[in-house]
Amino acid sequence: MTTPALLPLSGRRLPPLNLGASAFPHHRATLRLSEKFILLLILSAFITLCFGAFFFLPDSSKHKRFDLGLEDVLIPHVDTSKGGKNLGGFLIHGEEEERLRNKIRADHEKALEEAKEKLKKSRDEIQAEIQTEKNKVVQELKKKDSKPLPPVPLPNLVGINSGEPADPDIREKRNKVKEMMKHAWDNYRQYGWGHNELKPIARKGHSTNIFGNSQMGATIVDALDTLYIMGLHDEFREGQEWIDKNLDFSVNSEVSVFEVNIRFIGGLLAAYYLSGQEVFKIKAVQLAGKLLPAFNTPTGIPWAMVNLKSGVGRNWGWASAGSSILAEFGTLHMEFVHLSYLTGDPVYYNKVMHIRKLLQKMDRPNGLYPNYLNPRTGRWGQHHTSVGGLGDSFYEYLLKAWLMSDKMDTEARKMYDDAIEAIEKHLIRKSNGGLTFIGEWKNGHLERKMGHLTCFAGGMFALGADGSRDDKAGHYLQLGAEIAHTCHESYDRTTLKLGPEAFKFDGGVEAVAVRQNEKYYILRPEVIETYWYMWRFTHDPKYRQWGWEATQAIDKYCRVSGGFSGVKDVYSSSPTYDDVQQSFFLAETLKYLYLLFSNDDLLPLDNWVFNTEAHPLPVLHLLNYKKYCLLIFPFEKNAYIQQEKKS
């Protein structure tokens, strides 16, 4: 029999299957062999399918059934296929046939062995392998997804490695603060690494719902820039490595948009500007992309929370009438301007400018901004106004937007001036004992209570003094000093010399907490923040003195062998701990203390603006990068034109 050359598997060249075998006797064998070949093909497909099922169905009961199937069903088929001179329509030599048969047998046996090997592994090992494979795929997809970021002219990054004080006493105090930072970091490193925060007494990780249910290393990200300016470079590198390898935002986790913005995006951007390490910029941009779905509301006012994976947003259950919170949606501007600047993508800038434009159009009761705004209806919720919790950083960011633009964003400055005029008129009072305080406005009534959070305002007034309306710089600096004094009193009137969460000016009580649940101190920074700003603007040594008192009190009453903890009652001589080392203790409290005992050339305020989590961001003098920036920040056009007219 002549053996034709091997033919390609083309339908036209194969004999039609419905032809009678007797009519073409030599085709009878061909058909039988074709059937076998098809059978083999089906078997191969079945094995492939089973392997697929093995890898993608983690249920072990399925693995076992599959094992039986392979041995019982497949092997006999492979072993008994003997004889025949034609495979799949190809006529082949006996030797060739044998070689192919052996190869198929070997392949199947190898596959079977591999399957058996797999099944010897424990469920955990198999799951780990599946996870590794999945991660590889995710990484590949990410690589494809992430567009390279454009080269950007870098702003003036001065005063990153300066600040060493000449005075040995001040140097010693600064070193003490650095040692406290090391204690906080080392313990977190040892007991809470990768978790959001540390429980310094239980010596394990800690988290709260603001970070969702994932371990996102909040303390690492929040602490980076403090480590950097303190010269703790090994620790900084450890943090960088963790972020590079582990910080992943594709997690099914519902986080606070505000907290993630101020701690993570702010922290990553500051770390990028200080160190120049690209990884921080890339992570910040990746994370920002995950926050954007929060803005998908009927008004563009973002939800308080967003699920990083699904992009579904919602508001806090406790907020008035389903509202978003002023201090949350109003504390995005600084970071989002920098994101647009670094990516060349106006999307971030447009989101925050949209919020601003919407607020500008709204009526304000007594010129005050209520804390609650419904993102569906665009209407205010309860008419509560506060310069403390729920309102605070909105005002701060109006001022800082202006400063960060090198004073070109005059619209923000005007909004700030209008707001603080109304605040001064309706919320700021002097107590009988002569202490200036900022109360809370609730439906037309002033509550004579001030929060620890509100104490940041002393620093804000001082920072905004220069450039204030009607040349009231002296007035605002004085107001800052009065708030600093009141807040110092709130510390000084306690047993531990640490400030309570809230204090009253009512019924003979002055700067003292009345309710038990307002007597705690959770390592907050606001009072020390105000001391630092006041120090920078006045160089009055009392601010360093007050800062040192606070340093000693924290070291004495909050330090435990496993880190630093908040205390539940600052009026008790034997306080109990809350067992939480807040990430803002490393980001803010210790940073402000360190800056207080440093020279002013460390992060000078003409070049850096601190976000509300104390992450320094450089001033963006957009006029220097006109061509680049006009495309991204179209709203700034007017400011450019005015500026050019002036010069």
Ligand code: DMJ
């Ligand atoms: C910080 O996360 C920020 O300062 C925020 O603006 C409000 N307060 C905490 C620390 O107290």
